[in-house]
Amino acid sequence: MENSLSLTEENYIKAIFQIGTTPESNVSTNALADSLQTKPATVSDMIKKLSHKKLIFYEKYKGVTLSASGAKEALKIIRKHRLWEAFLVNHLNFKWDQVHEIAEQLEHIKSSELVNRLDDFLGNPTIDPHGDPIPDANGQVQLGPSKLLSEMTSYENGIIVGVKNEDPLLLQHLDKINIRLGLHIEVTEVNDFDQSMQVKLADLGTLFLSEKITSQILIAKNL
Amino acid sequence: MENSLSLTEENYIKAIFQIGTTPESNVSTNALADSLQTKPATVSDMIKKLSHKKLIFYEKYKGVTLSASGAKEALKIIRKHRLWEAFLVNHLNFKWDQVHEIAEQLEHIKSSELVNRLDDFLGNPTIDPHGDPIPDANGQVQLGPSKLLSEMTSYENGIIVGVKNEDPLLLQHLDKINIRLGLHIEVTEVNDFDQSMQVKLADLGTLFLSEKITSQILIAKNL
DNA sequence: TTAAATTTTTAGACTAATCTAAAAATTAAT
DNA sequence: ATTAATTTTTAGATTAGTCTAAAAATTTAA
Numbered sequence: 001m002e003n004s005l006s007l008t009e010e011n012y013i014k015a016i017f018q019i020g021t022t023p024e025s026n027v028s029t030n031a032l033a034d035s036l037q038t039k040p041a042t043v044s045d046m047i048k049k050l051s052h053k054k055l056i057f058y059e060k061y062k063g064v065t066l067s068a069s070g071a072k073e074a075l076k077i078i079r080k081h082r083l084w085e086a087f088l089v090n091h092l093n094f095k096w097d098q099v100h101e102i103a104e105q106l107e108h109i110k111s112s113e114l115v116n117r118l119d120d121f122l123g124n125p126t127i128d129p130h131g132d133p134i135p136d137a138n139g140q141v142q143l144g145p146s147k148l149l150s151e152m153t154s155y156e157n158g159i160i161v162g163v164k165n166e167d168p169l170l171l172q173h174l175d176k177i178n179i180r181l182g183l184h185i186e187v188t189e190v191n192d193f194d195q196s197m198q199v200k201l202a203d204l205g206t207l208f209l210s211e212k213i214t215s216q217i218l219i220a221k222n223l
Numbered sequence: 224m225e226n227s228l229s230l231t232e233e234n235y236i237k238a239i240f241q242i243g244t245t246p247e248s249n250v251s252t253n254a255l256a257d258s259l260q261t262k263p264a265t266v267s268d269m270i271k272k273l274s275h276k277k278l279i280f281y282e283k284y285k286g287v288t289l290s291a292s293g294a295k296e297a298l299k300i301i302r303k304h305r306l307w308e309a310f311l312v313n314h315l316n317f318k319w320d321q322v323h324e325i326a327e328q329l330e331h332i333k334s335s336e337l338v339n340r341l342d343d344f345l346g347n348p349t350i351d352p353h354g355d356p357i358p359d360a361n362g363q364v365q366l367g368p369s370k371l372l373s374e375m376t377s378y379e380n381g382i383i384v385g386v387k388n389e390d391p392l393l394l395q396h397l398d399k400i401n402i403r404l405g406l407h408i409e410v411t412e413v414n415d416f417d418q419s420m421q422v423k424l425a426d427l428g429t430l431f432l433s434e435k436i437t438s439q440i441l442i443a444k445n446l
Numbered sequence: 447t448t449a450a451a452t453t454t455t456t457a458g459a460c461t462a463a464t465c466t467a468a469a470a471a472t473t474a475a476t
Numbered sequence: 477a478t479t480a481a482t483t484t485t486t487a488g489a490t491t492a493g494t495c496t497a498a499a500a501a502t503t504t505a506a
Contacts, residue, residue: 008463029484042464044485049462061471061484092340102334109328117315231493252454265494267455272492284454284501 003053007108010077011036012046013055014107016066017074023182025202026063075139076115081107082128082135083118089129090122096129112137133221143220149185150195150214157186162218170216178204185219226276230331233300234259235269236278237330239289240297246405248425249286298362299338304330305351305358306341312352313345319352335360356444366443372408373418373437380409385441393439401427408442 005013015035019027029047033040051058055070066074084106088099116137119125126142127133133141146161160183163170174180184202191197195211228236238258242250252270256263274281278293289297307329311322339360342348349365350356356364369384383406386393397403407425414420418434 006462030482038463039465040484041466041486045463088337092337092344094336094340098336102332102337105332105334109325109332111325111328113317113321114311114315114325117317121315229492253452261493262495263454264456264496268493 004110005055005073008046009050009053009055010073010108012043012050013066013070013074014077016056016064017071017078020065023071024065026065028063032064072139075135075141077107079135079137079139080109080115082132083115083122083125085128085130086122086125086134087118099129146218146220148215149187149197149199149209149217149219150211152187152219154187154190157184158219158221159184160217161220164216164218170213173213177207179207179217227333228278228296231269232273232276232278233296233331235266235273236289236293236297237300239279239287240294240301243288246294247288249288251286255287295362298358298364300330302358302360302362303332303338305355306338306345306348308351308353309345309348309357310341322352369441369443371438372410372420372422372432372440372442373434375410375442377410377413380407381442381444382407383440384443387439387441393436396436397440400430402430402440 012032015032016027019031019035029040029043032043032047036043047056047058047064050056050070051064054067055073056064056066058064081103084103085096085099088094088102089096094102119137124136125134133143135141143159143161146158148164149160152158160179160181162181163174179201183204186200187197188200188206189198195214197209197211197214199207199209201207235255238255239250242254242258252263252266255270256266259266270279270281270287273279273293274287277290278296279287279289281287304326307326308319308322311317311325312319317325342360347359348357356366358364366384371387372383375381383402383404385404386397402424406427409423410420411423411429412421418437420432420434420437422430422432424430
């Protein structure tokens with residue numbers, strides 16, 4: 001139980017969470033160095049440390065992924081960040097573009113009691129001032145209302161949260177083309193004639209989908 | 224202008240401010256080590272650093288005193304600490320004995336905009352939940368109502384904030400026995416028969432005062 | 447007023463987080 | 477399928493803050 005993270009460790013965990021488009025996707029050393037404004041060598045060292053603490057999975061030269069406990073920590077930090085942003089905007093009259101930097105500091109304050117009371121004080125909001133969802137005390141995210149993939153246009157993106165229809169033939173087809181719940185998806189192109197789509201799936205590249213399929217897939221806004 | 228203090232430096236400055244009963248009194252290395260739960264050797268090193276930054280005055284083997292800029296920093300930290308405590312108790316329903324540890328973290332958040340907006344949000348309180356005064360944005364402390372030294376009883380203490388009477392003979396006498404404004408004073412004993420008092424003055428030791436004198440001296444609660 | 451006790455400082459070392467420069471592994475390109 | 481370019485890791489140093497042990501200065505007490 002004696003495992004409270006340092007400020008630096010928290011920042012690494014959060015960055016890994018935010019860079020990884022899906023929980024499975026590997027985050028590269030360079031991407032992390034860029035995001036944290038530090039050098040790849042530094043990241044390499046820290047990765048070893050976090051890996052040793054079992055917060056991330058790591059294979060040399062292959063990037064990192066959060067473990068279950070790592071993801072839990074990330075969600076706690078994001079929860080705090082977004083609750084504080086809500087406080088700053090809703091009660092201290094900050095503009096929504098002024099709160100990020102301050103919330104970056106406040107997110108590291110350690111006291112679950114404080115976070116939960118703040119949550120209550122704010123009326124248990126589900127989204128922050130930027131519209132991003134606020135994880136609850138258990139790390140659960142209330143995803144926004146989902147819509148059909150077929151209703152989306154180019155450049156829109158989100159994560160796959162469900163299928164409208166349980167037809168085994170459809171589900172088997174989706175399995176075959178590697179579409180599954182939780183995947184990040186972005187619409188690349190929509191064909192005006194038959195509404196077929198070109199989409200990009202995290203880590204799985206480009207795919208063509210007919211309207212018959214896109215009209216069965218539910219998408220929600222990503223974290 | 225590039226002189227933002229580290230968390231550790233802030234804690235040293237605050238401890239020096241709080242241990243020194245008066246702005247002039249020297250704070251010893253050991254007292255600081257005790258207060259900060261560290262070792263004298265560590266304090267010795269940090270003292271050199273703070274001295275070099277001109278936040279404190281330091282003479283080897285003679286303890287330290289805050290400089291003007293050091294005192295300003297200390298007041299900023301204390302202001303933040305007490306404002307956050309007020310927020311935690313008045314708006315998040317914490318009990319007054321639960322807020323210190325959390326405020327110890329919150330006091331280090333850097334944003335004067337945040338502090339001032341928080342101050343406004345709280346209605347510009349002048350005391351925190353423990354009755355301690357909250358410095359304003361300029362570091363000015365609104366001292367609580369003063370009372371006569373003659374109205375105090377054993378163990379009560381405070382700082383000398385005024386004299387009721389401007390009689391030169393009285394003032395000269397006070398000068399002679401080293402009593403002056405700003406000094407911390409504690410009542411050691413009160414004589415039931417003639418109301419004369421034994422008092423302890425910061426750094427000046429014990430003194431006997433007749434009721435004629437104690438009834439002229441105004442005391443306010445110390446910081 | 448000299449000796450003993452205490453306080454403070456110095457010396458040398460350790461850890462966490464960082465850096466630069468160079469080596470090693472992977473990926474891309476001819 | 478080699479070579480070139482890129483990415484990642486290692487090696488060796490650096491800084492802030494800390495420690496222990498020992499030396500030096502100050503204070504207290506016989």
